[in-house]
Every structure is written in C-alpha cells, then in structure tokens.
Amino acid sequence: MAASSRPTIHEVAKAAGVSISSVSRALNGNTSNPEMVARVKAAVKQVGYVPSAVAQSLKTQQTGQVAFAMEDIGNAAYLAMVREIQPLLREDGYRLLLHATGADVQDEIEVLESLAQKYVDGLILCPIRVTDRHLAALRSPAVPVVVIGQLPEEADVDNVRTDSRQGARLAVEHLYAAGARRIAFINGPADTVPGRLRHAGYQDGLHACGLEVDDSLVEFGGFQVSAGREAAQRLLARTQPDAVFAANDLIALGAMHAIRSAGRSIPEEIQVVGMDDTTLAETSFPPLTSVSLGSRDRGRLAADMLLARLHGETGPARRATVAPSLTVRESTREAAA
C-alpha cells in the first residue's frame, strides 16, 4: 500500500466491512439494500475515495465478461471456486466464461495471449504447472489477471494460494493419531506443483510421526477417479497399507472403489483421507475425511482482487494465502486415546 497514496476500493470495502463487489454495487446503484449504501457512502467519505479515471475508461471498454481458466471442470475443487466467483462477478455485472485447459501449457499460454483480443475484461488462472512461458506471458497481460496457485516469489501478479504441503501433513498426522502405521500415498502427476507439494507434505507428516519413508507405499497417476482406482489396484497388488492418503477427493473416490472391490473394509481395514473437501466427500460412501484447501475462500479472494483491478485499483501485486484444515468424516477412525 506504501506505493500508492490514493485510497483504493479495497480500503473502502475494509472500512465498510463489506466485499469489494458490495462496494461496487452500492456505488453503481445496483443494490436494493439502503443500509449497505449508507455504510459504503460513509466509508467512501471516511477514506477519501475517488473513483479513478482508469476505472472510468475501463468501464467504456468493457466486454462485461471475465474468464476463469482451470485444468478440469470435472474437478469439484474448481467447481467450488466457480460457485463462489460467479455470483460475485454477476452482482457486479460480469458474466463468467470457463476454460478447461487440461493442464496443457500451450493451451494456458494461448488463453493468456488471447487476452489481447479483449474478449474478456479480466482473467483468473489456475495453472498446475508454472513454466517460464507462463511467467513471461504474465509479465504484461492485456487485461488484469489473478493467479490461484503457487507462483515464484518474484512473480509480479495478484496471487491467491493455499498451503497444500501443510494440508498433506495434516492428513498423515490425523491417520497416525487414528492408529495407522502403513500410510500409503496416491498422488497425481509428480511433475506438477500440487503433486510436488503434496508429496513433500506427506513426507513431512511421516517424519513428524516418526514413521519411515517407504517408496513402495507411494503411487502416482492422474488427478481423476479412474487414475485413483488404477493406482490403488497397483498399490494393493504389491503391499498391505492400513491407510491411504489421496492427493485429491477424485483419487480418493477411485481408491475407495478399488479397496471395496478387493474386499477390504473402510475404515476398519484401510482408512482413507482425500484432499479438497469437495461435495463429493460428503456424498461418498462412507463419507470421506478430507483436507480442505479453502477452495471457496480462494475463489472469493481471487474474485475480490480481480474486481478491485477492474475498478481501476493500481499499486503493487497482492498476495493472499488460505490455510488448510481437516474435515473428519467416516472414512477414518477416531483418534486412539
């Protein structure tokens, strides 16, 4: 904030105790809540906010569209973000377009480059691999961009992240406390940022619990249900785990299917923990214990950052981190006394 002496819409939102989109709606007359309008007007006066000329000129170029690019819309973690981002943008008059990139680097770069065609006013991007080409394309995008995911420290981009390494450690510690000693790990691709961090967190957890790292307990595959099922089949064919930590809920669903098909009970014989705490975790059988990486919070924060830029906020790149937490359900046992 030191770089900019001019008050921003962020400060108005903070002073009023409301979201940026609420400020925007109140200022644009798009709300029927008079109490909200009064609070926002008071906050505008308090911080001395003046809508910027950039914001005014942006308004005239508007397409009214914002894009959200993610790997796979079949992944409920992204769906949770969409469910949070879309209403916030809509309240502010923006329509959300989704790109499913299949984690294809070329596709993601093309999405970034196509911003120059100005078919959208802004972009929220979730890359699972971050290459030099990403960083180059992010250096001067044609419209505001917010990245959800891990970026190098030097990247000058608005960024929302989580700590999936810490989240993986939470999962292992929970399984250990519930009596598991042969804790397997079924990961997505090892060459992705989430894959690398979750693997590191799994090892952190083993160390913290005083368990040995045993590579025969680790499998890699894709981040989808079918990949999780196949990886669990390979795992069960060669070793006897008493718990499986899966790098996301889709992998966990596939693994539970393979475990049941092998005639093993969950959680009595094999406990299972997923990651992302999606709606699938609630409706699976048994309901799945899962590490929440705050997808909804990450979506909301990214939408807020982007809306601030669309309203002309300048200043240095912002960064926010959402802490992981564990939601315990019936696929794991009670912690041993």
Add this chain to the structure above:
Amino acid sequence: MAASSRPTIHEVAKAAGVSISSVSRALNGNTSNPEMVARVKAAVKQVGYVPSAVAQSLKTQQTGQVAFAMEDIGNAAYLAMVREIQPLLREDGYRLLLHATGADVQDEIEVLESLAQKYVDGLILCPIRVTDRHLAALRSPAVPVVVIGQLPEEADVDNVRTDSRQGARLAVEHLYAAGARRIAFINGPADTVPGRLRHAGYQDGLHACGLEVDDSLVEFGGFQVSAGREAAQRLLARTQPDAVFAANDLIALGAMHAIRSAGRSIPEEIQVVGMDDTTLAETSFPPLTSVSLGSRDRGRLAADMLLARLHGETGPARRATVAPSLTVRESTREAAA
C-alpha cells in the same frame, strides 16, 4: 438436403466414413494419418466437394473460440458433453469456452445476444426452459448456433435431442420387473422441459405396468445432490416406497444418502435408478443403475453440426435424436423370474 444441390462437408464425411472434424483436419493438413487423408481426398473427389466461399470468408473472421452454454457445470451430464465436444473442436483449431447459466433465462438470452460482439465463432446451447425470448433470439443469431434439448417443431435451428420421456419409462419398467410396486419419483423443477418430460415418462411407465398413479410418491426439487437428499427425506417421512426413480444421477446420489441415513438398505429395501448415466453412477455406493440419455453422443453430434456450419455448410436446419438406454448396476435387483 433437397434445398442444396452443392455437396457439403457432411457428405464428404459420410462418404469417407469419418467425422466432420476428421475431414476438416485432413483438408487443412492437420493430421499425421496418411490413410485418413487418402480416404478423405477420395471422398472429396467422389462427391464433388468444393470448399465454399462462405467458409473461406468465415476463416478470416475467426476468433478461434466456440462457446458451450449449459445450466450447471457441476452436472456430470454436461461434463460428459464437454469431454466429447472439446477434443473435436480442438482438433479443428477451436478453443471451447463454457458458460454456466444456472438455467437463468435472462442469462441465456444475454449469451445469445452477446454473440453479436463476435467473441466466439459459434455456440452450443443447452436450455432447460425454452421461452419465446429464446426462440426470438435463436431466429437470426450472429454466429451459428446448435441447441441440445427439446425445441418446438417450428424452430429453425440445428438441434440434437434425446427422448428422456422414453428413458423415464424404461426406468419404471425395469423397477417393476425387479419386483418394485411402490415406485417413487424424485424430479427436478416441474416447470422445466426435462422435468415435464421425465414426469410424463414416469406416468407412462406406471400405466404400462398397470400401476396406479399416486401423487404422494412424487417429489419435486432441484437437479442437485442436496435437493435430492432433501426431497428423499420429505418422501420417506410421509410414505414407504420400495423404489425411487430420480430424474438425474445427482438427485439419485442425494436420495441414496437420505435412504441410508434412514437406516434402509439399497437395493434390498429400496431400489434406486438415476438418469444420465454419469461417471458418478459408476463410483457411487452401491453403483447406480441409470438411464443413459447418450450425453456423449449428443455432444459429439452437436459438435459435428456446428463444425459443418463453421466450414460454410448452408441448407436447412438439421435435427438428430439419440435414443435412451438403461445401464443396470447394483442399486437395483435382478428382474424377477
């Protein structure tokens, strides 16, 4: 076809026994399959195909983007369509953008109207309510549009449909054959096209089996998991069904959750059938018997129709219908002898 004497890319595809996107790739030199190129070239010669001037001019205006607008990307039936449409378009050099409209009529109309901004070259639209405003906006869209869903006979739009009424009847007849006599129905909203047709098909099935229509066995809600769970709770609180037919797999998942939570076994005490035969049906517990409405086929046909228009095909609107079928899994019993 009588309206146009000039051979179309459709006819080339038919003569070569390949898809339109394969023809397009072969003609544009975007394939490494020489056998395919030879077949397509032979077919071009055979039918006397000449790429149209319209196609040439379209090529120069291209944005390289196509939009797919559907109610809810959390619904795996739409996801199955995306999984089919996206690779076909990508092979032909198009990037797919997704719009989740929440079945909001205003939003769908705005998507149609925004086509005039030419941010995409074509649109595939899945409305679940079809209003006069839809029909008016579909009358002269700025770019080619294909509709997946039920349209009035007079609508002059490329259209892919299924027969969900017949599909609902299949579900009821299967449950009757497996011994069910109190077959409940959990529907989505009654004022939607799918809701209306599935309800009619449920009644058709009861009549065909000689069962009475009993409105206390019918519940309405939304097409999501949580709505299905709540509707099943209301149902079980007031009556004793021995089977539940759910209007889609998400509703069925929610209903199975409510049934298990009420201490009832599936399929021994209550059999369950879903609709759409999504990947969720395979991984649920127990795996869910479901009516397939050919989502993948509908996606593929819609992509083919749109690609034909993008390659300059003129002529009257096309229509294709995909027949329903039943995939039997463990949530229902064997047919009684």
